[in-house]
Amino acid sequence: MIKSTGKASTIARTLMSRTGFSSSGIILIAILAVLPFIPPFNSEYILRWLVVGAFMAAQAVAFDLTAGFINVVNFGFAAILGVGAYTSAILANTGPHIIVQPGISPWIGIFIGAFASAFLGFILGFLTLRLRGLYAAIMAWFVGIALLGLARTLTPLTRGSLGMSPPSFFDTPSNMPYYYLALGMMITIYIVTKLVTTSHIGLAFKALGQNFDAARASGINPTFYRVFNFTLSCFFAGLLGGFYAHYFVSMTPKAIMHTSKSVETLAIAFIGGRGFLWGGIVVAFPFVFLLEYLRSALPQLPGIHIIIYGVLMILVMIYYPNGVAGFITELKKKLWRLRKPEKT
Amino acid sequence: MLKVENVDSGYDFLQVLWGINIEINRGEFVALIGPNGAGKTTTLRTISGLLKPKGGRIFFKDELISNLPPYEITHSGLSYVSEDLNLFVNMPVYENLLMGAYIIKDEKKIKQTMEYIYELFPRLAERKKQLAGTLSGGERKMLAIARGMMSNPEMLLVDEPSLGLAPYLVRNVFDALKTLHGEGLTILLVEQNVNATLDITDRAYIIEQGKIVLSGKSKDLARNEHVQNVYLGI
Amino acid sequence: MKENTEVLKTLGDSILEYIKRKPAVPGAIAVTVVIAIIIGIAGGPAQVVNAIVAGGMWALLATGLTMILGVMNVPNFFHGESFMVGAYTAYFIFTPIHLYLMDNPNKFLSTIAPFAGFFAAAVIGFILGSILEKLVFYPLRSKTKERWVMNSFLLTVGVSYILSNGVNLVLGPNFRGIPRYWDVPPIKFFTIRLTVDRLFAFFLAMVVLLLLWYFMGKTRTGRAIRAVSQDEAGAAMVGININNIHTLTFSLGTSMAAIAGAALLFMFQAYPTVGLRPLYYAWYVVMLVGLGNVSAAVVGGFIVAFLQTATQQFFGIEWGEVVPTVVMMIVLIVAPSGIFGSEVKGIQEQ
Numbered sequence: 064m065i066k067s068t069g070k071a072s073t074i075a076r077t078l079m080s081r082t083g084f085s086s087s088g089i090i091l092i093a094i095l096a097v098l099p100f101i102p103p104f105n106s107e108y109i110l111r112w113l114v115v116g117a118f119m120a121a122q123a124v125a126f127d128l129t130a131g132f133i134n135v136v137n138f139g140f141a142a143i144l145g146v147g148a149y150t151s152a153i154l155a156n157t158g159p160h161i162i163v164q165p166g167i168s169p170w171i172g173i174f175i176g177a178f179a180s181a182f183l184g185f186i187l188g189f190l191t192l193r194l195r196g197l198y199a200a201i202m203a204w205f206v207g208i209a210l211l212g213l214a215r216t217l218t219p220l221t222r223g224s225l226g227m228s229p230p231s232f233f234d235t236p237s238n239m240p241y242y243y244l245a246l247g248m249m250i251t252i253y254i255v256t257k258l259v260t261t262s263h264i265g266l267a268f269k270a271l272g273q274n275f276d277a278a279r280a281s282g283i284n285p286t287f288y289r290v291f292n293f294t295l296s297c298f299f300a301g302l303l304g305g306f307y308a309h310y311f312v313s314m315t316p317k318a319i320m321h322t323s324k325s326v327e328t329l330a331i332a333f334i335g336g337r338g339f340l341w342g343g344i345v346v347a348f349p350f351v352f353l354l355e356y357l358r359s360a361l362p363q364l365p366g367i368h369i370i371i372y373g374v375l376m377i378l379v380m381i382y383y384p385n386g387v388a389g390f391i392t393e394l395k396k397k398l399w400r401l402r403k404p405e406k407t
Numbered sequence: 408m409l410k411v412e413n414v415d416s417g418y419d420f421l422q423v424l425w426g427i428n429i430e431i432n433r434g435e436f437v438a439l440i441g442p443n444g445a446g447k448t449t450t451l452r453t454i455s456g457l458l459k460p461k462g463g464r465i466f467f468k469d470e471l472i473s474n475l476p477p478y479e480i481t482h483s484g485l486s487y488v489s490e491d492l493n494l495f496v497n498m499p500v501y502e503n504l505l506m507g508a509y510i511i512k513d514e515k516k517i518k519q520t521m522e523y524i525y526e527l528f529p530r531l532a533e534r535k536k537q538l539a540g541t542l543s544g545g546e547r548k549m550l551a552i553a554r555g556m557m558s559n560p561e562m563l564l565v566d567e568p569s570l571g572l573a574p575y576l577v578r579n580v581f582d583a584l585k586t587l588h589g590e591g592l593t594i595l596l597v598e599q600n601v602n603a604t605l606d607i608t609d610r611a612y613i614i615e616q617g618k619i620v621l622s623g624k625s626k627d628l629a630r631n632e633h634v635q636n637v638y639l640g641i
Numbered sequence: 642m643k644e645n646t647e648v649l650k651t652l653g654d655s656i657l658e659y660i661k662r663k664p665a666v667p668g669a670i671a672v673t674v675v676i677a678i679i680i681g682i683a684g685g686p687a688q689v690v691n692a693i694v695a696g697g698m699w700a701l702l703a704t705g706l707t708m709i710l711g712v713m714n715v716p717n718f719f720h721g722e723s724f725m726v727g728a729y730t731a732y733f734i735f736t737p738i739h740l741y742l743m744d745n746p747n748k749f750l751s752t753i754a755p756f757a758g759f760f761a762a763a764v765i766g767f768i769l770g771s772i773l774e775k776l777v778f779y780p781l782r783s784k785t786k787e788r789w790v791m792n793s794f795l796l797t798v799g800v801s802y803i804l805s806n807g808v809n810l811v812l813g814p815n816f817r818g819i820p821r822y823w824d825v826p827p828i829k830f831f832t833i834r835l836t837v838d839r840l841f842a843f844f845l846a847m848v849v850l851l852l853l854w855y856f857m858g859k860t861r862t863g864r865a866i867r868a869v870s871q872d873e874a875g876a877a878m879v880g881i882n883i884n885n886i887h888t889l890t891f892s893l894g895t896s897m898a899a900i901a902g903a904a905l906l907f908m909f910q911a912y913p914t915v916g917l918r919p920l921y922y923a924w925y926v927v928m929l930v931g932l933g934n935v936s937a938a939v940v941g942g943f944i945v946a947f948l949q950t951a952t953q954q955f956f957g958i959e960w961g962e963v964v965p966t967v968v969m970m971i972v973l974i975v976a977p978s979g980i981f982g983s984e985v986k987g988i989q990e991q
């Protein structure tokens with residue numbers, strides 16, 4: 064009996080550590096889970112910021128899977144997310160404005176959209192396979208621009224720059240269910256990503272990211288790992304794109320797919336700390352709050368939030384390349400050492 | 408002329424040199440000898456400013472140089488021919504030589520030096536227009552030394568010029584160094600080819616595991632028991 | 642006689658050898674010529690001339706970009722913003738002079754007024770480049786060189802967004818343009834009508850590229866720049882101040898983009914995100930021909946201009962981003978480091 068509980072707790076602990084939930088992580092999730100009931104967060108206005116926070120955090124995790132592990136900055140991330148959004152939106156369409164009216168439920172469409180994005184990620188992975196970090200980043204940027212161009216050009220399906228108004232997930236004006244949906248997606252994406260990156264696959268990712276040739280020479284098959292990485296990351300992007308479509312219920316190619324959107328995700332992931340996965344989550348919420356606040360408090364200064372993103376990103380890259388997560392990790396180590404002075 | 412005082416040096420977290428002392432007078436031809444990985448290259452990199460010493464000081468012509476960036480050390484008359492040569496591979500031979508004379512503004516002087524160099528290394532004269540990257544190993548070594556000489560230095564640091572060269576080419580390189588020394592150049596030569604090196608140098612330092620373990624006249628060192636055992640295989 | 646055939650044979654052999662080694666080079670040039678001919682037949686010679694003019698500008702932009710990449714290993718994402726700064730500078734210098742000249746006509750002044758704009762753009766671009774290099778890239782370089790290419794790239798992304806949004810904040814999103822620099826009738830050339838502005842933009846690009854070519858090839862400082870791009874340690878060893886060379890290179894590259902922005906003000910009005918398309922094309926050229934390959938970037942500028950014109954001619958302007966991207970994919974699958982090959986060390990390792 065005692066033995067089996069011991070076993071169970073060991074299993075729980077390994078699972079926890081494999082999925083990367085430290086006790087502080089659990090506390091953070093718990094706080095996020097009850098936040099919508101605590102003033103001032105329970106107002107619909109602020110709840111919306113929380114939804115955006117969870118949405119951005121999930122994006123940062125998915126983005127970091129590629130940037131932080133195989134060291135390829137996917138500049139087409141937003142465009143791929145947009146593919147998921149458009150797929151789901153088109154599938155859900157019942158109106159006369161575009162040429163098809165499949166009327167598929169958003170709950171199904173979001174997955175089809177995710178598979179569409181994953182398929183594109185698969186192709187992108189293959190395309191950039193022989194290209195090193197920088198070439199791959201620029202190529203992904205080109206592909207992103209081309210996808211944005213397609214979304215604008217294929218007006219019979221997308222209405223071009225006019226944009227679409229897909230139906231919403233829930234039949235309620237409240238943001239509450241969306242918040243838990245976004246939070247659930249964020250946690251799921253985090254757990255899956257963490258499981259993958261803490262397995263032998265993650266080791267291969269890191270090896271490829273650090274030194275492509277050495278990794279290949281030591282028998283790691285770059286094709287599989289890079290394509291797999293891109294596919295998974297883009298699958299998540301597509302999923303989040305579906306969320307975007309049926310949460311914001313209004314979308315234009317530029318608003319989702321523009322390079323600047325990829326850069327926002329990139330900024331959060333990198334300020335959070337690349338290769339840590341949870342850094343983006345920690346940073347996303349305060350950031351979204353700060354920036355949304357600035358945007359509403361200083362409407363006379365349009366784009367100020369992007370300038371702040373830029374400045375912070377530069378400062379972090381120069382002076383703290385491991386980002387917030389790196390900082391916290393180091394701090395923890397130092398505290399640990401203080402608590403347990405070395406035996407002499 | 409060159410005084411290395413208690414220098415500690417290394418890479419990031421790895422200390423390689425521990426309290427190195429070297430002193431070289433004007434006109435001397437001095438060797439620095441030691442096994443692989445002893446820190447010979449690190450010593451030269453530190454003197455030339457490519458690595459900052461973690462402790463100690465380096466003087467050249469009685470002026471402190473250990474806090475100067477590498478290009479200023481070159482300006483002060485110290486020239487470094489590195490182990491990896493660091494040639495400009497997409498430039499032809501003559502442009503590499505021109506770059507060697509970068510710190511000299513006097514065109515006439517550059518021309519004179521270049522003629523002198525071509526005399527000393529006729530092989531390079533034949534290949535003036537060939538890209539440095541397409542030269543043979545021996546020719547590259549020659550070019551690196553020649554480039555180092557183009558700034559009319561007062562002192563030359565040379566790192567393992569004989570490495571990977573056929574014996575007759577080694578002799579060529581050593582002859583060239585001897586000629587330069589004969590004309591008054593101060594030289595610090597790093598070598599593993601101990602026999603030949605002790606033959607042409609005035610003095611030598613033996614470095615092992617980042618420390619100078621022996622120094623003295625080359626003639627005397629050649630008869631030293633430790634040197635004979637370890638380096639000369641007698 | 643025998644010797645002659647011998648020489649011819651070795652010459653032929655070496656050409657064959659070259660084509661075997663880099664089959665893409667003659668291929669790319671041949672394809673471009675074919676595209677040019679097709680454009681000429683389908684769209685008329687005016688289209689060809691326009692493509693050549695645009696090619697000059699893309700060449701100028703791409704050369705600056707590839708120089709910064711080759712010497713400093715910085716993949717510059719704010720090259721478009723340098724273009725934008727040049728456009729604004731030219732606008733703010735040229736417009737008041739132009740207004741003054743409307744009231745006080747003066748033929749001589751009207752002829753040289755645009756030069757004030759170009760010159761100011763070159764200077765401001767140069768200063769902007771120096772400031773940014775010292776403020777952003779120098780600190781990064783002295784901190785760590787680890788993952789330099791990617792890190793510096795992300796810094797340029799940050800700078801890009803700061804610059805365009807900063808300008809948006811200060812000057813607003815409105816378009817500021819001029820109808821033309823020189824108020825003279827277009828030049829007729831058989832059936833082709835070419836405005837003086839266009840002709841001059843091309844001319845300016847070629848002059849700047851020639852000056853650059855002379856500077857890089859024949860001057861002491863230009864050689865030093867090339868030396869740094871080939872071997873930094875070697876450059877330091879011969880007495881070159883690497884930091885100064887980096888700042889100079891960055892400033893030159895930025896200045897060239899600014900000149901392009903100024904010269905094209907009559908086509909691309911100045912607004913905060915005007916740099917996007919020039920950035921795209923400059924990067925497109927650089928990726929197509931191979932990173933850091935300066936002379937190839939000039940050729941690439943023209944190749945891309947023809948590709949762009951052909952896309953618009955045969956697919957329509959809305960396919961302007963899709964078709965080139967597909968072409969790029971195919972090229973990079975065949976030749977992963979560009980048609981002419983990359984000359985940048987350090988990029989490949991990361």
Ligand SMILES: Nc1ncnc2c1ncn2[C@@H]1O[C@H](COP(=O)(O)OP(=O)(O)O)[C@@H](O)[C@H]1O
Nearest residue numbers: 418421423441442443444445446447448449450
């Ligand atoms: N760039 C470097 N980074 C880290 N360690 C190095 C580097 N270069 C050399 N070392 C280490 O420093 C030690 C001394 O090397 P070096 O000075 O090159 O020896 P030598 O020239 O006498 O053969 C060796 O242990 C080597 O591994």
Ligand SMILES: [Mg+2]
Nearest residue numbers: 447448449490
């Ligand atoms: Mg050595």
